[in-house]
Amino acid sequence: xxxxxxxxxxxxxxxxxxxxxxxxxxxxxxxxxxxxxxxxxxxxxxxxxxxxxxxxxxxxxxxxxxxxxxxxxxxxxxxxxxxxxxxxxxxxxxxxxxxxxxxxxxxxxxxxxxxxxxxxxxxxxxxxxxxxxxxxxxxxxxxxxxxxxxxxxxxxxxxxxxxxxxxxxxxxxxxxxxxxxxxxxxxxxxxxxxxxxxxxxxxxxxxxxxxxxxxxxxxxxxxxxxxxxxxxxxxxxxxxxxxxxxxxxxxxxxxxxxxxxxxxxxxxxxxxxxxxxxxxxxxxxxxxxxxxxxxxxxxxxxxxxxxxxxxxxxxx
Amino acid sequence: xxxxxxxxxxxxxxxxxxxxxxxxxxxxxxxxxxxxxxxxxxxxxxxxxxxxxxxxxxxxxxxxxxxxxxxxxxxxxxxxxxxxxxxxxxxxxxxxxxxxxxxxxxxxxxxxxxxxxxxxxxxxxxxxxxxxxxxxxxxxxxxxxxxxxxxxxxxxxxxxxxxxxxxxx
Amino acid sequence: xxxxxxxxxxxxxxxxxxxxxxxxxxxxxxxxxxxxxxxxxxxxxxxxxxxxxxxxxxxxxxxxxxxxxxxxxxxxxxxxxxxxxxxxxxxxxxxxxxxxxxxxxxxxxxxxxxxxxxxxxxxxxxxxxxxxxxxxxxxxxxxxxxxxxxxxxxxxxxxxxxxxxxxxxxxxxxxxxxxxxxxxxxxxxxxxxxxxxxxxxxxxxxxxxxxxxxxxxxxxxxxxxxxxxxxxxxxxxxxxxxxxxxxxxxxxxxxxxxxxxxxxxxxxxxxxxxxxxxxxxxxxxxxxxxxxxxxxxxxxxxxxxxxxxxxxxxxxxxxxxxxxxxxxxxxxxxxxxxxxxxxxxxxxxxxxxxxxxxxxxxxxxxxxxxxxxxxxxxxxxxxxxxxxxxxxxxxxxxxxxxxxxxxxxxxxxxxxxxxxxxxx
Numbered sequence: 001x002x003x004x005x006x007x008x009x010x011x012x013x014x015x016x017x018x019x020x021x022x023x024x025x026x027x028x029x030x031x032x033x034x035x036x037x038x039x040x041x042x043x044x045x046x047x048x049x050x051x052x053x054x055x056x057x058x059x060x061x062x063x064x065x066x067x068x069x070x071x072x073x074x075x076x077x078x079x080x081x082x083x084x085x086x087x088x089x090x091x092x093x094x095x096x097x098x099x100x101x102x103x104x105x106x107x108x109x110x111x112x113x114x115x116x117x118x119x120x121x122x123x124x125x126x127x128x129x130x131x132x133x134x135x136x137x138x139x140x141x142x143x144x145x146x147x148x149x150x151x152x153x154x155x156x157x158x159x160x161x162x163x164x165x166x167x168x169x170x171x172x173x174x175x176x177x178x179x180x181x182x183x184x185x186x187x188x189x190x191x192x193x194x195x196x197x198x199x200x201x202x203x204x205x206x207x208x209x210x211x212x213x214x215x216x217x218x219x220x221x222x223x224x225x226x227x228x229x230x231x232x233x234x235x236x237x238x239x240x241x242x243x244x245x246x247x248x249x250x251x252x253x254x255x256x257x258x259x260x261x262x263x264x265x266x267x268x269x270x271x272x273x274x275x276x277x278x279x280x281x282x283x284x285x286x287x288x289x290x291x292x293x294x295x296x297x298x299x300x301x302x303x304x305x306x307x308x309x310x311x312x313x314x315x316x
Numbered sequence: 317x318x319x320x321x322x323x324x325x326x327x328x329x330x331x332x333x334x335x336x337x338x339x340x341x342x343x344x345x346x347x348x349x350x351x352x353x354x355x356x357x358x359x360x361x362x363x364x365x366x367x368x369x370x371x372x373x374x375x376x377x378x379x380x381x382x383x384x385x386x387x388x389x390x391x392x393x394x395x396x397x398x399x400x401x402x403x404x405x406x407x408x409x410x411x412x413x414x415x416x417x418x419x420x421x422x423x424x425x426x427x428x429x430x431x432x433x434x435x436x437x438x439x440x441x442x443x444x445x446x447x448x449x450x451x452x453x454x455x456x457x458x459x460x461x462x463x464x465x466x467x468x469x470x471x472x473x474x475x476x477x478x479x480x481x482x483x484x485x
Numbered sequence: 486x487x488x489x490x491x492x493x494x495x496x497x498x499x500x501x502x503x504x505x506x507x508x509x510x511x512x513x514x515x516x517x518x519x520x521x522x523x524x525x526x527x528x529x530x531x532x533x534x535x536x537x538x539x540x541x542x543x544x545x546x547x548x549x550x551x552x553x554x555x556x557x558x559x560x561x562x563x564x565x566x567x568x569x570x571x572x573x574x575x576x577x578x579x580x581x582x583x584x585x586x587x588x589x590x591x592x593x594x595x596x597x598x599x600x601x602x603x604x605x606x607x608x609x610x611x612x613x614x615x616x617x618x619x620x621x622x623x624x625x626x627x628x629x630x631x632x633x634x635x636x637x638x639x640x641x642x643x644x645x646x647x648x649x650x651x652x653x654x655x656x657x658x659x660x661x662x663x664x665x666x667x668x669x670x671x672x673x674x675x676x677x678x679x680x681x682x683x684x685x686x687x688x689x690x691x692x693x694x695x696x697x698x699x700x701x702x703x704x705x706x707x708x709x710x711x712x713x714x715x716x717x718x719x720x721x722x723x724x725x726x727x728x729x730x731x732x733x734x735x736x737x738x739x740x741x742x743x744x745x746x747x748x749x750x751x752x753x754x755x756x757x758x759x760x761x762x763x764x765x766x767x768x769x770x771x772x773x774x775x776x777x778x779x780x781x782x783x784x785x786x787x788x789x790x791x792x793x794x795x796x797x798x799x800x801x802x803x804x805x806x807x808x809x810x811x812x813x814x815x816x817x818x819x820x821x822x823x824x825x826x827x828x829x830x831x832x833x834x835x836x837x838x839x840x841x842x843x844x845x846x847x848x849x850x851x852x853x854x855x856x857x858x859x860x861x862x863x864x865x866x867x868x869x870x871x872x873x874x875x876x877x878x879x880x881x882x883x884x885x886x887x888x889x890x891x892x893x894x895x896x897x898x899x900x901x902x903x904x905x906x907x908x909x
Contacts (some may be wrong), residue, residue: 005756012386020685029389035372039393045427048377050387099801119803120687121757129801142805143687179687208681271532313376315386 005127011314014056015127015136016309019186020144029193031155031306035172037304037311040077050311051080054111059102060139061087061117066275067139070299074306080314082204083110102126106134112314113137120144120179137315141177149274150183152305154191156231156298160270164188170223170257170265173215173233173282174204176244180274181233182212189213194313199223200255205243224264232257232273235282248281257283262292270294325468325476327355328439328455333363335453336406336437340364343404343432347371349421350392352410352468355476356439361442368432371396371405378420400429406453410468412438415449442466486512486528488903493533493864495519497854498837508538510860513903517852529786529905533864536897537827539572539836540852541604541861543843545741545789545893546717547814549606551597552590553582558794558881563814564603566880570815571863571896573604576847579611580638586611588630593712595631603906605861607633607847611664612651618642621654628660633847634715636663639764643669645702652712661848662707665717666699667691667765668725676805678720678768682751688805691766696724702732707738715846717739718791720765722775729784739846740784742776743791744820745811749773749886759800759807760886763791780838781828788824788838789847790817794882819892822867826893832867852881860903869895 004021013026013213036115040048056075060068068084069170075082087101096104102113112135115123119144127136140146154164161167165231169188175181175198188196198205199217217223224230239245269291271283279285288295345368348357354372361370373394376387407421422434437453442460460466465481488510495506495518509525510544514520547567550558567575577594579585585594591608598606610632616619617640624635635655642648643767655662672695677683679690700716704727719725719742731738745763750773754761761767779785791809800807817839825835841852851859873890876884899907 013425032389033391035385036376036391037394043396043428047427049423050377050382097798097802117803119805121759121805122803124757125759125801125803141687142803145687182685182687205680206684207692208684211681212685272345311387315382 005124013313014316015123016147016313017123017127017136019136019147019150019183019190020145022190024190024192027151027154027187030151030305030312031158033308033312034151034155034301034305037307038301040307041300041304047077047079049076049079051078051314054080054314055109056080056082056112056114056310057105057110059087059105059113059115059309060085061098061115061122062140064116064140067116068076069247070302071139071306072083074303075310078307078311080310088187098122098125099129102129106131110134112310114139115239116140117121118142135316137309137313140179143177143182145183146179146274147183148302148306148309150187151181151309152298152302153184153231153272153274154187155301155305156272156294157270159297159301160226160294164191167193167228168197168226169229169231170191170197170199170227171231171233172220172223172257173198174235174239175209175233176204176206177236177239184231185212185214192208197223197227201245201251203238220261223263226243227265228269230257230262230265230269230271232271234274234276234278252281256281257287259284259286259290262287272298275299317370322458322466322478322480323456324383325439325455325478329359329476332356332437332439332453332455333360336360336413337364340366341404342367344368345371345398345403345405346408347396347405347421347425348408349372350374351419353408355468355470356410357408360437371398371422373421373458375417375424377418378424380416380420394424396425396428400425400431403429405431405434406437406472407434408437410439411466412436412441412451412454413444415445415447418449419447439468440466486903487516487526488900488905489521489525489527489530490533490538491530493536493538495854496537496833497804498537498833499841499853501831501833503831503833507511508862510852510900510903513860515854515856515858515860517856525667529619531864531898534637535866536864537832537867538854538862538864540840540854541899542571542817542861543785543847543852544572544575544792544814544817545843545846547572547575547577547790547792548794549577549582550794550808551581551594552732557796557799560597561601562879562881563792563794564598564601565743566812566814566878567604568765568901569879569896569909570898571818571865571899572814573863573899573901574607574844574849575604575814575859576607576609576849578638579609579636580616580640584611584616585609585627585632586614586616588623588626591627591630591632602904604901607631607849610635611631612655612662612697616640618644618647621651624655624660628658633849634661634663636717637665639667639668641667647705649706649710650703652706652710652714653701656710656712657792659713661713661715661807662839663715664703665765666696668695668699671695671698676762676766676809677754678751678766678767680751682754686754686757686804693721693723693768693772696721696765697727700724700727701706704736704738708736713737718743718746718765719776719779719785720746720768721772725775725779725784729779732784739786741787741789741846742780744788744813745791745886746773746776747780747788747824748820753886754804757804759802759804759887760811760884760888762804762807762809763811764809777818777824777828780824781830786838787842788817788821789843790814792880793885794880797883800884811885812878812880813885814880815878816873816885816887816892818863818865818896819894820887822894823892860900862896862898862900863896865896867894867896869893871895
């Protein structure tokens with residue numbers, strides 16, 4: 001086990017598996033490149049010929065229309081050929097192992113795999129076993145990481161706040177089960193955000209979370225005080241079954257984002273959500289649709305950020 | 317050869333501006349290529365009092381050496397704040413060499429729309445074209461060896477200077 | 486066959502001695518130590534110059550994968566691995582398929598093992614039928630068939646009443662019950678130590694309390710029933726402390742640690758190395774250091790390899806989906822030597838943990854280099870270093886977190902009952 005599996009020996013990005021372990025220069029390069037792709041998406045011909053002839057395979061072992069569509073659009077805007085594989089309905093159910101599926105697809109001249117899987121570490125496993133010219137992008141693995149989401153959230157923050165060095169950022173909700181939260185914490189701390197807070201009931205915060213470099217709060221009012229960026233996490237209904245929470249109602253009362261709670265943050269604080277939102281459970285509609293919400297721009301930026309990631313990887 | 321003297325870019329700007337002024341029309345738009353071409357275009361835009369706002373393009377996404385070199389770091393956003401459809405564009409670059417950058421720039425402009433015409437203005441033409449590209453307006457012609465790069469620099473006061481950089485083996 | 490082992494260094498772990506000398510074997514037993522018995526004529530001489538000569542290693546937990554799991558490994562390959570590792574006696578857990586809850590299955594296993602004429606196999610019988618934790622097995626019948634103890638392997642007994650009764654019943658006959666302390670509900674779904682690594686990697690965790698709560702239950706019930714128990718695979722500092730106190734109160738309890746836990750911690754999971762997916766999980770550095778301390782002070786009686794060969798497909802999966810376990814018979818000696826060197830424990834004392842102490846736990850005689858003792862021996866080169874690679878292992882399981890490690894200790898000869906069953 002040697003070195004960072006994401007980086008080539010020369011320190012270039014070979015795979016994007018997790019934000020953890022990436023130097024800030026690489027994160028900034030992705031954000032800067034994404035800026036250029038935003039201006040591409042604003043003109044009439046939204047394509048550039050960069051990845052023409054490249055084959056990008058969307059390997060989604062866990063269903064997701066939104067994320068998959070975003071990657072597909074991003075890949076097509078780079079003029080790449082895209083193949084979508086909804087694995088749940090094909091070879092996996094016939095008992096083919098994950099690695100066999102990947103080997104078969106590699107034989108079809110794939111250049112890049114976009115992988116989403118319900119198990120932490122799946123993207124790392126695939127990256128360990130692909131040939132030297134194939135790049136792997138982690139589109140979400142279990143609870144572990146969702147690096148492109150974190151990058152587009154960082155891009156959004158930079159667009160609205162200018163930089164990272166003076167900010168207070170709060171991440172609220174089910175951090176325990178959230179790959180988005182983990183990636184965001186790594187991105188925020190790597191980019192130099194001085195104060196990162198997590199807010200939630202104890203059952204939804206992982207053991208030793210403060211060792212990731214965050215402050216822990218269980219009180220929303222205190223946790224949001226003077227915050228510049230509020231990131232809401234999705235709460236899944238299964239959490240009630242696992243004796244982690246009594247009810248969605250109690251969660252909303254104490255941890256849902258309402259205008260009253262948002263008022264504890266700075267008046268120009270922005271509200272973000274990786275989506276899809278559970279209105280009335282983690283966030284009230286008036287906030288989701290309100291003036292401080294940047295949830296829709298997040299989606300647009302997501303395409304540009306993914307274009308940046310794919311074009312940097314494919315060229316390395 | 318090592319002492320080859322490069323012309324003063326400030327003087328070249330005057331030469332270039334004079335040549336372009338003769339053909340300048342109200343529909344003329346300048347588009348500079350990052351980074352040196354943008355500096356030249358900015359100066360020309362002021363000197364010629366061009367009516368339409370200036371465009372800037374970074375050809376990184378259209379280069380033909382992506383497979384060999386990957387994506388450049390420090391890519392800037394392209395910005396063309398006037399309608400390209402039916403425009404009369406003068407593309408501006410600092411040093412014209414193989415012509416590949418110009419080919420990429422034209423492809424990029426065509427993804428914005430269909431201009432009526434594109435003409436090329438270069439501060440310096442060092443020849444040795446690898447593609448059938450030729451400039452309509454040139455400040456001066458120079459020659460250099462393959463291991464030499466000619467770079468345009470700009471100081472804090474905005475004064476331009478040309479430098480010859482040898483890539484030592 | 487009469488064998489003269491010449492010029493080696495004789496190690497008697499129980500005595501704590503390490504002395505240069507020859508050993509003489511006849512009629513399956515040690516006939517002479519350092520001086521030949523009168524009129525001894527060797528049929529074979531083994532040149533043991535530069536080698537350590539010690540009693541054969543005794544493995545407390547080796548999954549031989551028969552019956553039922555022959556696609557993972559076979560008796561032949563794993564018994565070969567055992568003697569290649571210098572192991573002359575081994576106990577195997579009852580979680581075969583079907584589990585060892587019927588005398589017939591135990592007899593067949595013993596018969597198959599005996600016919601290979603390699604290491605001695607001592608099966609552990611299932612404590613409950615089907616390992617389901619509900620009905621007791623016919624422990625006495627299983628004993629007659631050859632079981633030396635009873636346990637649940639990794640299957641939990643959720644019902645404390647059943648556990649209590651099982652302990653009472655075993656006590657009736659003086660049988661030893663082997664239990665791995667793990668509370669099933671707290672451990673449910675966990676695949677790694679519930680700590681900073683599992684948080685960063687997003688893996689469901691098994692908290693230390695899963696071990697300590699189960700240990701408390703087991704120790705209290707054992708005390709009430711006066712049962713003899715052996716605690717398997719301690720993994721935490723807090724768990725060790727409970728065992729320490731129980732021993733101080735004089736309870737007849739023994740315990741072991743898996744050799745991987747002596748060396749590794751949660752940090753070794755690295756980038757989701759599924760070779761580190763083990764039961765119990767690798768815990769924090771603090772826990773590892775406490776286990777090493779527990780070994781040195783004697784609270785932990787024995788080291789085992791917990792040999793569990795797993796096929797490659799089952800390991801090359803995302804971490805939480807990979808099958809837990811590591812191959813270990815051939816690494817028990819090298820890793821024990823590595824611990825001894827690092828902890829500065831004299832070699833004979835260290836080797837107790839894999840020879841005389843496991844025998845004591847199994848209730849078997851032996852483990853000494855004395856005339857009259859059965860000649861189960863391991864001759865190894867303590868200085869030789871070798872790289873752990875798939876090709877270097879006899880076991881069909883190539884899954885070990887120590888792949889790529891260079892370890893000390895190469896077995897050159899293994900003798901069981903005076904017969905050479907392995908030579909390199």
